[in-house]
Amino acid sequence: MSERNSAPDFLKIKNAMRHFQTPEGSLVKALDGINLTIAQSEFITLLGPSGCGKTTLLNIIAGFERLDSGKILLDNSPLLELPAHKRPVNTVFQSYALFPHLNIGDNVGYGLDIHGVAKQERNKRVAEALEMVGLQGVEKRRPTQLSGGQQQRVALARAIVNRPKMLLLDEPLSALDRNLRMKMQIELKNLQAELGICFLFVTHDQEEALTMSDRIVVLNGGKVEQVGTPDEIYHRPASRFVSEFIGESNIFSGTVSRCENGLALVNADGSEIVCQSQQLRVGQPVSLLLRPEHFQLVAGSPASGTSSQAMIQARLQQSVFIGRDHQLHCQMANGQPISALIRSAMAAVQPGQAIELHYDPAAVHVIPAAAQQSADEEAA
Amino acid sequence: MTTAFLRKLFNPLLSGYGALFMLFLYAPVILVVVYSFNSNPVNLMIWDHFTFDWYINLFGGDTPLKDDISYVDSTDQLLAALGTSLTVAALATITATVLGTSTAVAMARYRFRMQGFYRLLLFVPMVMPDIVLGIALLIFFVGAGIHLGVISIVIGHCTFLTSYVFIVVSARLAGMNPLIESASADLGANEWQTFRRVTLPLILPGVIGGALLSFIISMDDLVITYFISGVDSTTLPVFIMGLIRRGIKPEINAIATLMLVFSIVIASAGIYFKSRNAD
Numbered sequence: 001m002s003e004r005n006s007a008p009d010f011l012k013i014k015n016a017m018r019h020f021q022t023p024e025g026s027l028v029k030a031l032d033g034i035n036l037t038i039a040q041s042e043f044i045t046l047l048g049p050s051g052c053g054k055t056t057l058l059n060i061i062a063g064f065e066r067l068d069s070g071k072i073l074l075d076n077s078p079l080l081e082l083p084a085h086k087r088p089v090n091t092v093f094q095s096y097a098l099f100p101h102l103n104i105g106d107n108v109g110y111g112l113d114i115h116g117v118a119k120q121e122r123n124k125r126v127a128e129a130l131e132m133v134g135l136q137g138v139e140k141r142r143p144t145q146l147s148g149g150q151q152q153r154v155a156l157a158r159a160i161v162n163r164p165k166m167l168l169l170d171e172p173l174s175a176l177d178r179n180l181r182m183k184m185q186i187e188l189k190n191l192q193a194e195l196g197i198c199f200l201f202v203t204h205d206q207e208e209a210l211t212m213s214d215r216i217v218v219l220n221g222g223k224v225e226q227v228g229t230p231d232e233i234y235h236r237p238a239s240r241f242v243s244e245f246i247g248e249s250n251i252f253s254g255t256v257s258r259c260e261n262g263l264a265l266v267n268a269d270g271s272e273i274v275c276q277s278q279q280l281r282v283g284q285p286v287s288l289l290l291r292p293e294h295f296q297l298v299a300g301s302p303a304s305g306t307s308s309q310a311m312i313q314a315r316l317q318q319s320v321f322i323g324r325d326h327q328l329h330c331q332m333a334n335g336q337p338i339s340a341l342i343r344s345a346m347a348a349v350q351p352g353q354a355i356e357l358h359y360d361p362a363a364v365h366v367i368p369a370a371a372q373q374s375a376d377e378e379a380a
Numbered sequence: 381m382t383t384a385f386l387r388k389l390f391n392p393l394l395s396g397y398g399a400l401f402m403l404f405l406y407a408p409v410i411l412v413v414v415y416s417f418n419s420n421p422v423n424l425m426i427w428d429h430f431t432f433d434w435y436i437n438l439f440g441g442d443t444p445l446k447d448d449i450s451y452v453d454s455t456d457q458l459l460a461a462l463g464t465s466l467t468v469a470a471l472a473t474i475t476a477t478v479l480g481t482s483t484a485v486a487m488a489r490y491r492f493r494m495q496g497f498y499r500l501l502l503f504v505p506m507v508m509p510d511i512v513l514g515i516a517l518l519i520f521f522v523g524a525g526i527h528l529g530v531i532s533i534v535i536g537h538c539t540f541l542t543s544y545v546f547i548v549v550s551a552r553l554a555g556m557n558p559l560i561e562s563a564s565a566d567l568g569a570n571e572w573q574t575f576r577r578v579t580l581p582l583i584l585p586g587v588i589g590g591a592l593l594s595f596i597i598s599m600d601d602l603v604i605t606y607f608i609s610g611v612d613s614t615t616l617p618v619f620i621m622g623l624i625r626r627g628i629k630p631e632i633n634a635i636a637t638l639m640l641v642f643s644i645v646i647a648s649a650g651i652y653f654k655s656r657n658a659d
Binding site: 063083091 | 559562566
């Protein structure tokens, strides 16, 4: 999807540093040397736990906060020299921040009024923007007369009506209920494709990030952990942090005990995991990732099918029905908990029963040890 | 059951107490209004019969009253004092509203050194004894060679009216989401446009409330004005104070009633503006 982007280095962030002083006097690194390149018509998500610096970075691009050091280029011109009101970017705020004293038409038309757009064109563009977000004919109403979801749409229309080069969205869906949020995710994605401008979306919700993004930037402690497509982030996390933050994960740490035929055997605290890898050496410490959906359940005695080596013996502790699947909470012989997602029809096992969880060695992902380094390389 | 019984017993008592308290507050004021229509020229506490004579006399109309029982030698003097009061109140209100509002915005939106100290300084004029402020201003004006007149009174009133406006507007600003101003900047408005189109409309009820409060306080101020008004710039309260030195006469009731009506009108306007913008 990101291949059609015309300018691959539309927004360039170079070595962005930002410190905050806590009331106790200690320094907190909100941004610790961020390098990032964003394409012109990309849907990019900044994802991370609270305090990872994602909102700080968005505020700096919008112009509400300053950078201690570093450079930001938008469309090859320096952005940081411009005050907020001269930047060709618009923001959708988490709390919407609609003007309570203006009606919806004047809210959406605010930017156009400031720029002195002629009345007729202004009204036409306001109506178009409201139509784009699916809210026709509400121009005369007040923000307080609309529901939260409708206010969200007004905030979106108010931003896109100005035809910004880039739209910044600061957790705009967090106040909506689940169904509406999922609907808005699809609509935002469609809107972005329609407008063809860059959306920089900030969220702490990994599901949201995976649903909408062309690329995801995972931030942690003011540093970039990984930049990649949702598929890369989910299936090939660059660090232990990313694999634990995105989706559910089973991580096995151990050392490589044997390598043959492109397969490596890892001894993880007494149990053996097989993975497909050419790079691993015997004796090397390593962390392996297996997602819960990568397991197949075989109860009792070993069954035919997958390689008899590629399985984990465990004891079922609890089985939770979650619709199409059952979530199995199990424990390995060494005490490590393990989570598996099994089709409900196959999950006829009782708690306390010994089970075998089979997997494909190709599905095992080896988490790189020097995660930070590779993430930086990818960003630069 | 006991609670219900007690409640039954105490509810009428509580209502009675409430009524008595309101009576205590307002009885003197009501008496003044009632006696302003009393025709008894000698003892104003003894009701004679209903008359408009005191009001007519105030404005120089012909009444059957003898000259020696009226205060106001010439209606011109009274009207001149009223005119001075209105001029002072208008000028002081405008100046204090502009100063107080801009100070409140600066305090709420910017961070600077010794901010807490400046905030404290803004509260001081309200708790400082009027007499101290009056004497201090008098010494300052005389020392600085500023002529005592309308201008000196306006300056004097602004010293404490600014504080009132500051507090009322600050309360309004505190209830405002600062992100709304960020949104305005994000949409291309510079700081002045943001103030004009977003901040001011949202704090306007506070600004109008502060202005009306200033106007009433300025019209009403006696102690400070007494020190800093010149011979040719007597305000209404100072003028009335001068009259009362010559003894209490029924005419004072009429003047008091008129001032009361004026204050109620201003206060009602304030409440109206506040309620109209309460969203």
